[in-house]
Amino acid sequence: MSIIYVLIPLAVLIVAIAIGVFFWAVKSNQFEDLDRQGYSILFDDDLPPKEKKLAEQRKAKDD
Template identity: 45%
Template sequence: MDILILLIPLSLVIVGVIAWIMLWAAKNGQFDDLEGPAHSVIMDDDTPPKPNGPAKP
């Protein structure tokens, strides 16, 4: 039971640090566009580039 004297404050500190990190990330725009990077990979332009000169046999 004596370990609870250490574990309860330690867990509160850890929860506080996690809450601070989440608030910092939200203020700095880390969660603004969650789907954009995923869609940009799928919707990549797959058309081949057109040749500049005449085709050589």
């Protein structure tokens, strides 16, 4: 029964640390662009000049 006196404050401390890390990540814009890495595998690096120009225009429009 005395272990509960240790485990409850320890659990509260771990939750407080997790909440602090979450708010730090949000404040430092870690969740700003979640789609870029997922789509990067779909795009070729050797696009024709016309398609490359269109891709750059789209990128500039999204930013």
